[in-house]
Structures are given as structure tokens and as C-alpha cells.
Amino acid sequence: MSIDVEDWFQVENLKAVIARDTWDERELRVERNTDRMLELMRERGVKCTCFILGWVADKRPGLIKRIAAEGHEIACHGYGHGLVYSLTREQFAQDLARATGLIRDLTGAKVRGYRAPSFSITDWAIDVLREQGYEYDSSAFPTVAHDRYGKLEGMRAGVPIVEIRPGFHEVCISCVQLGSKGVPWGGGGYFRLFPWPLFRWGVRRILGSGTPYVFYIHPWEIDAGQPRVGGLKRSHAFRHYVNLGRCESRWAALLDAFRWSPMIDLLDDWKRSRPAGD
Template identity: 45%
Template sequence: MRMNEPALQAGRASTGPVVNAMTCDVEDYFQVSAFAPFISRDSWPARECRVEANMERILALFADNGVKATFFTLGWIAERYPNVVRAIVAQGHELASHGYSHLRASDQGRAEFARDIRRSKALLEDIAGAAVVGYRAPSFSIGADNLWALDELLDAGYRYSSSIYPIRHDHYGMPHAPRFAFHPTGPDGLLEVPITTVRLMQRNLPAGGGGYFRLLPYTLSRWMMERVNRIDGQAAIFYFHPWEIDPGQPRPQGLSPKARFRHYINIDRMEQRIRQLTRDFAWDRMDRIFLDKQ
């Protein structure tokens, strides 16, 4: 699969500041990939699920600050909490797919992946009564070894993906991928919108949220996104999870020190940082930023 040139100036309004994409991966604390070796999938239904209350807080925060966002939602969550899905759409946000049960795309064969993305899309659309055109792979698990997944997404009716993170990481990453929105197979194919990075010292540095946003000083994260807007003239893609604003969540036993550090670092500061972020930048949904300009 050939990587074509990035789309130019994606996310820039005709006048005024660059509009950035606010995104949320709707999953619960026990579903994160880093916990997979320690928490069995069979135990999920019996665990305390906190996503509903956390989503209420997130939707209220966005309403308070006039932010519209894209919510990449697990089918597993949507089945159990359909009112969360309906609230996303009712409040003017974009509903998108995060797969059904948070299986990494890189851990699935092609046929299994195709079934998963179709199942989640149909489920979300049935609950919401709205089209689902966007997808994000769990743990950014589309990379050089499974680019066929992008063809499957197009065949399933998706128009864009945000599944490639052009960094080096022990769990994911495709560091040589384009940094900004691009069509991997040509202008009529699926649009891939990578998570934001800053190019410094001949290396892509993560600048799009998640654990890095909790770990780094807020001023540094803001500087990196401002640089992408000002120097690159591109929209920043920011992401986070509902469990990241929930310092009171259960703390499973038996986690490795690395998994525990990554998951809980500065979790008590996250909600206030997101609130500040909504005030410091202009935000909108993925589909309106990238698809409406094509």
C-alpha cells in the first residue's frame, strides 16, 4: 500500500484560527490494552462500570465551553449504555466507532477485523439513528503490518480513520507515516487522520493527548499544539478517555508498575487540564474539520 502525500491545510478555516479536533475514546478503565494481561475479558461484566457518570461530566464540560467533539465509542459500551450514545448525538457531537470489544486490530485476522468493524458500526447506527463514518482502532493498532485494515474500513462504509500514531512506542506506532491527514490509497480512498505530533530533532514527538498529556506540563502540551497550528498550519487531533477524569475509579490488584504508572499519573489533574484546553483553542468534530473540506 502506497502512502500518498498529506492533505494540505486540513482543519484551517477560511479566516481566523485553525480549528482543532477534540476526540474521546469511549471505553472504561478495565478495558485499556495495558490492563489486558491483568484483567480478563470474562470479568468485564462483573466489574463496576463508571463510563456513564464520566460521560455525563464530559458532555457537561463541553456544553459549558461550547465544544463539539467526536466520540469513538466501543460497541460493548453502547450495548450496555445506549443512553450515552443517544446523548452524544442529541448534543450535536459526532458518533464514531472504536470497534466492538477493544480488540487490537493487529491481534485480529482480516476476516475477524471486518466482522468487528461492521458489527460496531451497525450497532451504533441502530442505537443513535445516525450514520457512523469514522473509526479509531484500539491502541492505534493499525500500522505497517496491517494496512489492509484501511481497505476493510472503506469496504465497510467508513470514510475516515484515526488509527495511526506516527511515533515510536512499545505498544503501537508507525513513525514513518505522514504526520497529517492523508489518503493511503489515493484521493478516492479512506482518509487517515493521525494523532498529532511535533517534529523536533528529526523525530516525531507525541502532542495529541492521552497519557502524554497527563505526564507533561500543561504549558508544554499547549506549546506543541500551538506550534502545529502556527508553524504547520494544521489542525491538532487531541484524544482522551472518560476514565482519565476519574481519580476515584477502582484500582485493580496485580498491575505491573509500568501499567500502574501510565494509567494513574496525574489523573487527578486531567479534568481541569481539559477544561483549560477547551478555552485555549478552537475545537470541532472530526467529520466537520476533515470531511466537509474535501
């Protein structure tokens, strides 16, 4: 289980109408929404991985400390949410170092995992992650094409965790195989769009094939009261707003329906169960 801890105005679908330099004027809702998610997990004894946006850690350091104190894994989502493949290597290295330092100082623990904004991972970024001490990335959907998802060398269709560099793993977001197509089944608009019995069927199918299931969600997805912005492309408005009102109860049902762990526990178990280099 993973949560990308960022606020409603920081998502790619709203970028065309919400300029980066207006973030400071926006209503911060991430703390309240994340606290609600922590409560839902606490009630169920679920531990997850929170990929923290550095900008949020800057504004709400107490929230990051609370997440860590509850035993969730603290991982990194970069600082400014720029798409990785739109940055230079140097810009990415600076953005990552800023976020990593902030998060590590708040928790006192090594940050081992990274997720790229809007899954925009690319090969040279893996080398930067390794240079800065990271052990895994979780940004790839190995079997699907999407207008802005990144791509990585060394991925294999249907293999959920891949050692893409010595000692460094990619932990893929889950897809369900339907015929020759891999359909993203790890969260986002898909989770809110499909009927719940269908979504649950897909998760069971993935688990039934003997592979782990990786899910992601954002705090703004359980916030039907978030400010609505006009002027969006219809496809972007649909992806962002579809079924927000029923997302919290559905996520609670998902938490109840399966056993969950932080990403790092999944990875450590995976490594233990396989000889090095396999």
C-alpha cells in the first residue's frame, strides 16, 4: 500500500490552470486528508509507504513526523513535482537532494524508496537515485502505454519486481493482464472509475497469479470538498474528479479486503526469497 503525499493543486492534470508560483496561495488540505487516511489505517492495523513531496514536508513538518511515528515507511516523491524527464540530470539531482535531506532530517531515518511525479521515471534518473543512496524506485507500469508515464530499460512484462541495477530494484505499479494488454490496476482514476466488484476481482487475479499487488492513492482523492478549478481539458478534469465522493469508503473496503505492507517490507521479503542476481 502506498500514498503519494501531495496536495490537490500539485497534480499534473491541473498543471495547465494552476501555475507553480501560485502554490503558496492555495488552500492546504493535505494535512487533514492525510490524517484521515492515517486514522483509517490505524483502525485496521495497516502500515503503508508514504512517498512524501518535499514541498509538503517543508510546509507541514509535523505531519511527516506523525506519519513516521505511526510506523509507516517514509519515502520520497521529489521536491517540486516536476516531471523527471522534463528536468535536466542536474535539476533532478538538486530537487531530489533537497527533498531527501528534508525528509531524512524530520524522521532521522535513511530514505530508501522513491516514486517519480506522475510516474515520469527515466533511465538516467535511476543512476542519480543510486548516487543519492536509494535502494528502490516504484514508478513503472511495465506493460502499458500512457501519454506521460516514463519508461525504463530492463523491465520485463509481467515481472513485478526487477533488479534493474546491482542492488537497486524497480517495484512496479500493478497491471492486470487482459488478453494481450496490461491494464493499469494500481489506483488513480481507474480505482475510482471501475465498479468495486470488478476492481476487487482484478486484485484477486493479480494475487492469484502469485505476484504481489502494488496500489497507490493520494490524500486529495478522498477529498470531495476540494476547490474545483475551471478551464481544464475534459480528459484531465475527468481523471482528476471522477468519483471522488465514493473514494474514501472504497479505499476502506480495499484496506479491509486484503493484507497490506509497506513497500520496503515487500522488497526485503522478495530479496530474501531469491538468490542475488536472480
